[in-house]
Amino acid sequence: MGVVGVGHLGKHHARLLKGLDCDLVAVADPNEAARAHAELTLGVKAYADHRELLGKVDAVSVVVPTKLHRDVASVFLENGVDVLVEKPIARTAADGQALVDLARTHGRVLQVGHVERFNPALRGIATIAESARYIESHRLAPFSFRSTDIGVVLDLMIHDLDLVLALVRSEIVSVDAFGGAVFTPAEDMASAIIKFANGAVAHLTANRVALKPMRKMRVFSKQGYASLDFQTGQGMLVKKAPGWDFEKLDLEQLDRAQMGDLWKFVFDGLLQVENFALDSGNPLQEELVDFLRCVRERARPLVSGEDGVAAVAAAERVLAAIDKNRWQ
Numbered sequence: 001m002g003v004v005g006v007g008h009l010g011k012h013h014a015r016l017l018k019g020l021d022c023d024l025v026a027v028a029d030p031n032e033a034a035r036a037h038a039e040l041t042l043g044v045k046a047y048a049d050h051r052e053l054l055g056k057v058d059a060v061s062v063v064v065p066t067k068l069h070r071d072v073a074s075v076f077l078e079n080g081v082d083v084l085v086e087k088p089i090a091r092t093a094a095d096g097q098a099l100v101d102l103a104r105t106h107g108r109v110l111q112v113g114h115v116e117r118f119n120p121a122l123r124g125i126a127t128i129a130e131s132a133r134y135i136e137s138h139r140l141a142p143f144s145f146r147s148t149d150i151g152v153v154l155d156l157m158i159h160d161l162d163l164v165l166a167l168v169r170s171e172i173v174s175v176d177a178f179g180g181a182v183f184t185p186a187e188d189m190a191s192a193i194i195k196f197a198n199g200a201v202a203h204l205t206a207n208r209v210a211l212k213p214m215r216k217m218r219v220f221s222k223q224g225y226a227s228l229d230f231q232t233g234q235g236m237l238v239k240k241a242p243g244w245d246f247e248k249l250d251l252e253q254l255d256r257a258q259m260g261d262l263w264k265f266v267f268d269g270l271l272q273v274e275n276f277a278l279d280s281g282n283p284l285q286e287e288l289v290d291f292l293r294c295v296r297e298r299a300r301p302l303v304s305g306e307d308g309v310a311a312v313a314a315a316e317r318v319l320a321a322i323d324k325n326r327w328q
Helices: 010-018 032-042 066-078 093-106 152-168 262-270 283-297 305-324
Strands: 002-004 026-028 045-047 059-062 082-086 110-113 134-140 172-180 189-196 201-207 214-221 224-229 234-240 271-277
Touching: 002 010, 010 032, 010 059, 010 283, 026 032, 032 045, 059 066, 059 283, 066 082, 066 093, 082 093, 082 283, 093 110, 093 305, 110 283, 110 305, 134 152, 152 189, 152 201, 152 214, 152 305, 172 305, 189 305
Parallel strands: 002 026, 002 059, 026 045, 059 082, 082 110, 134 201
Antiparallel strands: 134 214, 172 189, 189 201, 214 224, 224 234, 234 271
16 A cells, blocks of 8 residues: 555554554655654655656555545556545546546546545434435534635535435535635635435535534434434434324314423423444445455445545535625
8 A cells, every 4th residue: 555645634544554454565645744744653765756656555545635636546547556536536427426536447446535435423323324415514614724725615515415315315406605705815705405206305514614513413303303413422312102193183272281392292202312423443444444445346336436536526516606695
């Protein structure tokens, strides 16, 4: 394995790979300080040019600025190297599709680093998520001075766009969005309402100039709803109690005076409420483990190149809608 880009995120890819079932042989980064840090802490060779890794690696993690994703990943795919490229797959859906086509032509594994897909909390809400009809998410972060080559839609909202597409699995029929720049030339805050062919609706908000971080998501379906707070590590799952058929329940005939505690009647009788702590596992490590498995087994990744392209295509529709409502 090799890692291209060992800055803020890439150094964690390299650190984790060093402890996994693979041989991390080298990293590449044009920054001299980053190379020196990698050689000192990981004991691997560090190169200034990523092309120096060719012939030395079977697979790479590409963790470079988004604008470089297509060029860097293409070099490896064309030379028979499997690639995990960080999200978003590329700056445009067309560039992402070019990588998908290269991977298919050369028979290479192409995985995209949408790490939220590996969050164990999503498995806990599977029964709700499978039939999701309304999804609401808030992803806020203080300004970090990173990823300034893209706006908040491709930087932060892309996580939730990928999650929503994975949960709903239906064609987007309309997008309405609003956003604008605060500190950077690109949009720093954005809010989008996305409607799907199966009737599902998603309302996504992203902000990278917030005072405090927030990562919350709520998922509603006929089976109940789930509320996840990734910042505090807490979740709540509300489902209909077994044996209750709400469609046959005659609410007009219920004698509220005889119910006693109405809250207890609803939440102990009609509904089941489960509070749980979100698993404190390491989604990035799970992502890397899955990539290594796919390389060995020649399997399709959980987050494929096609998934990455779909997320960017959705982001482009959000950006087009924002452009119609651009701040003056």
